[in-house]
Amino acid sequence: MLDRYEPAEFEPKWRKRWQEADLFAARIEEERPKFYVLDFFPYPSGAGLSVGHVRNYTITDVVSRLKRMQGYNVLHPMGFDAFGLPAENAAIKARRHPAAMIDEFAATYRRQMDLVGLSYDWSRSFKSSDPDYYRWTQWIFEVLYRRGLAYRKHADVNWCPKDKTALANEEVVGGLCERCGTPVEKRAIPQWFFKITEYAQRLLDDLDDLDWPEGIKQMQRNWIGRSEGVQFRMRLEWHAGDKTPVGAPAQSEAGDDELRRLEAEVRAEAAPDPAAEEKARQIASKFASASEDVLTGAGMSQALAEFDKWADQFEVKRADAPDTFEVFTTRIDTIFGMTFCVLAPEHPLVETIKRRVDPARRTEIETYQAMARAESDASRQSEDREKTGVFTGAYAVNPATGRTVPAWIADYVLMGYGTGAIMAVPAGDQRDFEFALKFGLPVAPIQEPDDEWLRANATSQSGDLLADYLAEPKNFKGAFVSKDRPLINAKEYTGMAFGEAATALGEWIEACGLGERKVQYRLRDWLISRQRYWGCPIPVVYGQDGEEFLVPEGQLPVELPDVDNYEPSDDGSSPLSRIPEFVNATTPDGRLGRRETDTMGGFACSSWYFLRFIDPRNDQAPWDKRLAAEWMPVDCYVGGAEHAVMHLLYARFWTKVLFDEGLVSVKEPFKTLRNQGQVLGHTPYRRPREGERLDVGEDGILISRDEASTLPTDDVTWKWVRMSKSKGNVVTPDEAVEQFGADALRLFELFIAPYDADVQWDSEGMSGTARFLGRALRFVSEFADGFDRDWRSKIVAKGGGVSGDVRRATHQAILKATEDIDRFAFNTYVSGLMICLNRLMELKRSATGHEDEATAFSEAVECLALLLAPGAPHVADEMWEGLGLEGFTLDARWPVADPELARDDxxxxxxxxxxxxxxxxxxxxxxxxxxxxxxxxxxxxxxxxxxxxxxxxxxxxxxxxxxxxxx
RNA sequence: GCCCGGUUGGCGGAAUGGUAGACGCAGCGGACUUAAAAUCCGUUGGCAGCAAUGCCGUGUGGGUUCGAGUCCCACACCGGGCACCA
The missing domain is CATH 3.10.20.590 (Ubiquitin-like (UB roll))
Structure with a gap:
């Protein structure tokens, strides 16, 4: 046994022995509880591991080793998230095939993980790009399809012109492509979606019982975005241009626009026929004279009915379009303050409106629609953007007041949420208020604001701010948003506050058949299609008429063909579409078909990998249900917070679907989740030179360390940024192990900060943990000769003097180490070991040579080796062997503290x-x-x-x- | 704007409402050595003082308490997430 920490002399020996003994294989022994420890599924990047990754893996390794020593059946697997854009982009850049490249990168990861002594059961490893794996990804796709949870729709998608691919909403950051920063455009392509929205409520409800960081749970809640409100129908009314005053009673006069429209419609349809031309003129004149007197109220509908009759003779039909639309609101109590309504530019009703309003307006509407479509999300989402919109010429009837309000279109109303149309209450909604202010629309007060608000928001000095507000709310700075103040101007609801009024009005709307109370979610369906090569093929074949057929289970997997050129084509279609042997397929009923050429986004692969680890070589089923019931859920799941929403939400969704299908016995995959903090590297930047453009989110130009050393110090700004290859600030485990040893690296990763805090990496700190390990080795080796392996039978229950103090230090350390690892306080776990050793060394100096002391120190050194084992397994085993003990510390029992011995006298x-x-x-x-x-x-x-x-x-x-x- | 975190010596950090600064890094002094490295011992929040000791001190301002880094209220700054979601 070494008496100093010379890692190169013994760490490789232990790693070899562990491997030869197949020490890390997960075993299922009856009567032992199970513990499933998992890291986030890593994509093996070409840069290899950094000490940042190692921090994550050390944490789970410590937990895993502790649980194993505590007598659990531990499952601690590792595999690789190989499919997806990062891999493909890297392959394209390197002009290599992604499969070969990923194999190489994964091998590097494996080598580095072994290098730091991580206790993974590699016999269970796989890559998500293995056909044996993605066969089952496709199988699960088919489960979703059969349950009606996978569907195809033609939809506007986020299109990145650089990556030439559609992006999920989550991959667009501030209107820019998450990966390359290119502004995202919109394109309509048929795409596959998973209906995660159907599980919105369950995904929300089941968060409550999870042992996850509150922040992550909150982010998921926000992402799901549940809101309760009322959805109700509004009817359009037609008025003569802008002349009709807003707030006119419904059923008012029909106007010139309507007549002109009818005339034009008939002319257009009947133009080739001179006789029809004549009839059209007759209609026009009849309606022209009618408008003078009869076309009010019921007269209007009578006239329209008559037109329909006439038109039938010419085989001309009135445009068959709805003239009602629905709006969703969470503040139905404020309906009396509705002074206008707004449709999203893409709202289908806008097409109807366009046909019925005068041509000038129609042009305006179309101009605005074109603008809204062309404008990228980047500028649409830019901060403090001025409201834009146009009046459509149409009016809608507020069902609560029976009065008309103008209908506008504006892009601040999103087609993708709710009904794509809103009732606008500028007095109670800041967005509506801004819109009203910009376009001169009226603001009707709905509540009396409190004095404090009035004072803070007044734009002029006045004796009676409330009177001013009630006379003209627009003279104040913004909308008064409150659920507590009683309503005014609200008919029989006047005096009620939000809760009461919302209930009463909700009931009223439902009683009238105008609509219903409804829960709305912000969550959108999960877009799964990628027009890319390097992904799991979607197992669907289309018939001649576009019918969808699932590839029969027996024919799975649909294998990704080997191709030479896997770059996406400029038209955005997947490279797979250029391979006839792949595309040409037979439908299950034996006809010629065309294979789906999109692949699944990477999140599909990572939504079930934790299940495959349970039974990774099963070729009859994705996993054995009994084994899944045995191991699931994951007891301890650790990874970065950057996957807070997407991966974790999708994996939860799939687990619930698989639960419904009876394939797993748990509703939630990850019982306990922890996010480790980032490891930041010291990174040099310089100011941009003339003509240089800064990257998105950067305020300096990244430079290399070499370049930094050539520049004057004033020109270089050092920043702490997350370690990554692209930043050139990676510290690799290889160099850390080379310089300080694997166990010093492991302990330092644990010791440097609380596990969830970001850390600024400073390799110098490793000298501290290396020194500690050296002292520990020396201390134990000095006792090796006198070590009494039968100390248990000789030990004095509660001795005094030095031996008592030794036992106290030992048992306090056991207590602390056990508790600290359990509560994820790895930094104090390490410092506790240091304290223990410092104390033991001190006691050794004051030892008297009494026989009790030898026994107590024997206990101490044996426990010290065991307590070190989760954090510094090489050193622990070296000590273990040095003491003449057999086997590995991982197979030994974790010591149990005697609280009585640990107590201070x-x-x-x-x-x-x-x-x-x-x-x-x-x-x-x-x-x-x-x-x-x-x-x-x-x-x-x-x-x-x-x-x-x-x-x-x-x-x-x-x-x-x-x-x-x-x- | 909204939702989460965070702010403690030169640095990383520790502290179930009960001795703030454990443990470590760096520094300083010393031992060993021809010397250096390694190792070991001691010391290290600030101010005043020869010292005993005193005063100050956990972003800021209030509050609760016998007692606050810790609990409550308000604010500032830093980091992360969401962001026209009706």
Whole structure:
């Protein structure tokens, strides 16, 4: 056994022995509880691992090793998320085939993981690009399809012109492509979606019971975005241009626009026929004269009915379009304050409106629609953007007041949420308020704001701000948003606050058949199609008429063909579409078909890998249900917070579907989730030179360390940024192990900060953990000769003197290590070991050579090796062997502390006067209150402090402190 | 704007409402050495003082409490997420 930490001399030996003993294979032994420890599924990048990745893997490794030693059946697997854009983009850049490249990268990962002694069961490893794996990804796709949860729709998608691929909403950041920063455009392509929205409520509800960071749960809740409200129907009314005053009663006059439209419609349809031309003129004149007198109220509908009759003779039909639309609101109580309504530019009703309004308006609407479509999400989402929109010429009837409000289109209303149309209540909604202000629309007060708000938002000095507000809310700075103030101008609902009014109005709407109370989610369906080569093929074949057929289960997997050129084509179709042997397929009924050429996005692959680890070589089923019931859920799942929403939500969704299908016994895949903090590297930047453009989100130009050393120090700005190959700031485990050793690296990763805090990497710190390991080895080796492996039978239950102190230090360390790992306090786990060793070394110096001491130290060194084992397994096994013990520490039992032995006999009591520390006293730990008080009051220092004061009260906390309150 | 985190010595950090700064890095002093490295011992929040000791001190301002880094309120700054979601 070495008496110093020379890692190169023994760490490789232990790794080899572990491997030869197949030490890390997961075993299922009856009567042992199970523990499933998992890391996020890594994409093996060409840069290899950084010490940042190793931090993640060390955490799970410590947990895994502890649980194993505590007698659990531990499953601790590792595999690779090989499919997807990062791999494909890297392959394209390197002009290599992604499969070969990924194999190489994964091998590097494996080598580096082995290098730091991670205890993965590699016999279970796989890559998501293995046909044996993605066969089952396709199989699960078919499960979703059969359950109606996979569907294809033609939809606008985010299109990245650089990556030439459609992006999921989650991959667009601020309107820019998440990966390359290119502004995203819109394109309509048929795409596959998973109906995750159907599970929105369950995904929300089941969050409550998960042991996850609150922040992550909150982010998922926000992402799902549940809101309760009312969806109701509004009817359009037609008015004469802008002349009709807003707020006119419904059923008002029909106007010229309507007549002109009818005339034009007939002319257009009947133009080739001179006779029809004549009839059209007759219609026009009839309606022209009618408009003078009869076309009010019921007269209008009568006239339209008559037109329909006439038109039938010419085989001309009135445009068959709805003239109602639905709106969703969470604030139905404010409906009396609706002064206009807004449709999304893409709303289907806009097409109807366009046909019915006068041509000038129609042009305006179309111009606006074109603008809204062309405008990228980037500018649409840019900050404090001015509201835009146009009046359509149409009016809608507010069902609560029976009065008309103008209908506008504006892009601040999104087609993708709710109904794509809103009732606008500018007095109570900031967005509507801004819109009203910009376009001169009226604002009707709905509540009386409180004085504080009035003062803060007034734009002028006035004696009676409330009167001013009620006269013209637009003179104030914004909308008054409140659920607490009673309503005004709200008919019989006046005086009610939000809760009461919303219930009453909801009931009223439902009673009228106008609509219903409804829950709306912000969550959108999961877009799965990628027009890319390097992904899991979607197992669908289309018939001649476009019918969809699932590829029969027996024919799975649909294998990704080997191709030479896997770059996407400029038209955006997958390279697979250029391979006739792939595309040409037979439908299950034996006809000629065309294979789907899109592949699935990478999140599909990572939504079930944790299940495959349970039974990775099964070729009859994705996994054995009994084994899944045995191992699931994952007990401890650790990874970066950047996957807070997407991966975790999708994996939860699939698990629920698989639960519904009876394939898994749990509704949630990950019982406990922890996010480790990022490891940041010191990274040099310089100011941009003339003509240089900054990358998205950067405020300097990234430079290399070499370049930084050539520049004047004033020109270089050092920043702490996440380690990545692209930033050139990666510290690899290889160099860390080379310089300090695997165990020093592991302990340092744990010690440097709480596991969830970001850390600024400084390799110098590793010298501390390396020194500690050296001291520990030396300490143990000095006891190796005198080590008594039968210490258990000789040990004195509760000795005094040095041996008692040794046992106390040992059992305190056991207690602390066990608790700390359990509560994820790895930094104090390591410091606890240091404290223990420091104490033992001190005690060794004061040892008297008594026989009890040898026994106590034997216990101490054996425990020290065991306590070190999860964090520093090489050193632990080296000690274990050095003490003449057999096997590996991983197979030994984790020590159990005796709290009685760990307890201190004497404690230091703090003595305070009025809460300020004035003295400390050493006392027996069992000293009672009276003894403590007496001791405190007899202290010279305390007496001095109490000079001239009267003791009012003495607070005694046994074993801790005495506080004398005096004045 | 909204939702989460965070702010403690020169640095990383520790501290179930009970002695703030454990443990480590860096620094300083010393031992060993011809010397250096390695190792070991000691020391290290600030101010005043020869010292004993005193005062100050956990982003800021209030509050609760015998007692607050810890709990409550308000604010500032930093980081992350969402962002016209009706």
């Amino acid at each position: 004497t404690v230091t009591i703090a003595v305070q006067v009025n809460g300020k520390l004035r003295d400390t006293l050493g006392m027996h730990a069992d000293a009672d209150r009276e003894a403590m008080e007496a001791a405190a009051l007899s202290s010279e220092k305390i007496k001095a402090q109490l000079e001239g004061k009267t003791v009012r009260k003495v607070i005694v906390v046994p074993g801790k402190l005495v506080n004398v309150v005096a004045n």
